[in-house]
Amino acid sequence: MRIVLMGPPGAGKGTQAAAIAGHLGVPHIASGNLLREHRASGTPLGKQAGSYMEKGLLVPDQVVINMVLKRLRRDDCQRGFLLDGFPRTGEQAEALDKALAPRGVQLALNIAVPADELVHRLTGRLTCRSCQTPYHQVTNPPKAPGRCDLCGGELFQRDDDKPEPVRKRVEVYERQTAPLVAYYRRKGVLRQVDGKQSIQKVQEEVLSKLAR
Template structure:
């Protein structure tokens, strides 16, 4: 099964992608992982991406598409995959369709994780990270530390990343609405989209997502 996962920042795409991929026994392909892998391995596409990133510029669609195509052609993806963060815009979605068509394949389902904008802001702006270990993550409301500003695990200082400030989150949402949200309409025209509430526990959202998938 070939699935595209869509949703705004803070919708829990990464978490859901990992659970769904495991349940379906298909690889989880995320844009972030693609960039990190290509850059760390020094591939031609990775070097091109890094040159743009180092200059503070957006990586061109053709580079991202090339990375995604290389990954989807790996042996573990022949039986399907779950895409998270790709396609990011309609041009990438069209390129993906062409890619799959050439290989005699197609996207089977698009899962749109829906969450109110105020909830997105609350989820992200409330995050606090430990300065000693970024794996120690808390939330001022949903997972508050025993002592404000102090990591329960190691006693390190908790801080809010610049990317997690409310102003930054709202700007990220604007980018999502402008660039990525149009792919939902693109896939709706193909009858592929199911919108799922991303509110509730991780398990509840996963169950909704699994129930929305077409039976093979």
């Protein structure tokens, strides 16, 4: 199975990815982890990526593509893989299919969450000022309002989680994802999953889509 998993921040994508990969017995390849590994071990690709990140710039598509393709050539990907966080753009999706030719991506699962719901979820995040433990006003509230369950520290809303930056992040995500979703729809491999449900329900739906 050659699977791509797409989903917005705050949709439990990492949890889903690990569950699906475990279920199918294929490696879960998260582009964010790959990037960190390359940087930590100082590979040429890691150094290239670092030179952009240190300037606060986005790592170019081609660098990320090279990292992912290198990883997919390893033995454990012979029986398939699950990609998480890649591709992120139409250009990356085309490069991936080219590299996998004559076969391409078999299944592109998109955990779809409406923009308003995403903003609502992401602005509900709270963080402990002392131990950084994350909470959520609705889905994972602390036992005592405004206090960390673990250390009693004060909970606060990080600047990143305030409405204005969250709305911007959601807009960027939608702008980036739309062409990707369209690309996989054209290829006939797109499956939409309703991301408004609980993480557990989403998982059930994903596994049933895989069984078909």
